[in-house]
Amino acid sequence: MAGMKGITVNTAPEAEPHIYAEDDAAIYQAIFGGDGVSTIGQACKATILSNNKVRVADGVICVGGHMARIPxxxxxxxxxxxxxxxKNRNDIIVAKFETTGTGGIDTMTCEVIQGTAGETATDPELTQDDIYTGGKTRELPLYRVKIEGLSIVAVEQMFRIKPTAEExxxxxxxxxxxxxxxxxxYGTTALIETPANGxxxxxxxxxxxxxxAPVVVISLSGGSQNTKSFGVQVLSTTASSFVVRTVNGNNSSLTIMVNWCAFPKGA
Structure with a gap:
């Protein structure tokens, strides 16, 4: 077992090449997070040119960590x-990665996988090997081309858009x-001392x-609650605070704790 492999390291001029496409692919897959198309450029936008041709515009594509672009x-x-x-038929436009194995020959192409015509259209099967674990072929579906009779009636996006770090x-x-x-x-005030009959x-x-300014709901708790009358009310609210009035109907001062909850308007 070789163990850890240095990638962004310098080696002696006489050393064998040690960085392969699959090394970079592992890094891109870790960053990109899987198959997809970047937001850069036209993001591989599809346009129907005729009943026999669909054009895919410029963009950057990731298939199993391996990158390709239409400039x-x-x-x-x-x-x-x-x-x-x-008869109806579904064709799938794919970005296809193939390899002969580690350190071997790789190819990336854009191809059309033709479906089977019938009363009901179904998608053709795709090969989606896990390239990271040694698979040889992976087809990323880009568009489903829906054909009814002699005409293309729709081109449906099948890939995920991968936003940039800034996005x-x-x-x-x-x-x-x-x-x-x-x-x-939610919150609770410190004990509020309120004067007698005030x-x-x-x-x-x-x-x-x-x-x-949110809606504020308040209730009482804690403090001197063995009294005959006390209460609270919200006098006003702003976007950052509210004013609460504590009312004491007793002949001696008391302390009141106020529980509150602020509900954003329109939430």
């Missing part, structure tokens, strides 16, 4: 065999912002800022 300004024209009158960062920030503005938060207004901060 900017170029394209791949995929030939579709004629349909048959009163993922912006997406996470957007989701965090939406959750921040939709998730209720009230006290206390500003309570949420600890975060909502997109707009």
């Amino acid at each position: 900017y300004g170029e394209y791949e024209d995929c030939e579709i065999m004629n349909g048959q009158s009163e 993922l960062k912006l997406l996470i920030e957007s989701v965090d912002k939406k959750l921040t503005n939709k998730t209720p938060i 009230y006290k207004d206390t500003t309570v901060k949420f600890g975060k800022t909502f997109s707009k």
Whole structure:
């Protein structure tokens, strides 16, 4: 067993080559997270040119960690065999990776896997070996070409779009912002001392800022609750705080703890 293999390391000039495509593929698969098409360029957009031709535009494709691209300004024209009158068929346009094995010869092509015509169209079977574990052939479905009679009636995307790291960062920030503005938060005040037969207004901060003033629900707990009358009410709210009034109807001062929950409006 060879054990750990250095990849981004320098070796002596007389040493045998030690980096193969499958080494880079393992790294790309770890980063890319599986098969798919990057958002760069036209992301392999498909266009129907005729009932016998579908054009795939520029983009970057990952198949089992192995990368290919249709350069900017170029394209791949995929030939579709004629349909048959009163029959339906599904063809699959694939990005195909083949290898003879570790350190061997690899090829990547864009091909059309033809389905079987019949009353009901079904997808043809694809070969999807796990290249990382030694598989030799993997076909990534790009588009399903639906043929009814003699005509192509639809081209359906089958691959996953793989966002860039910057796009993922912006997406996470957007989701965090939406959750921040939709998730209720809870809190408890410190004990509020309220004078006899009087009230006290206390500003309570949420600890975060909502997109707009939330709805606040309050209740009492703790403090001097062996008294005949006390209460609380919300006087006002802002996006970052609310004012609570504690009311004491007793002949001596008392302490009150207020539990609260802020519900974002529109959540």
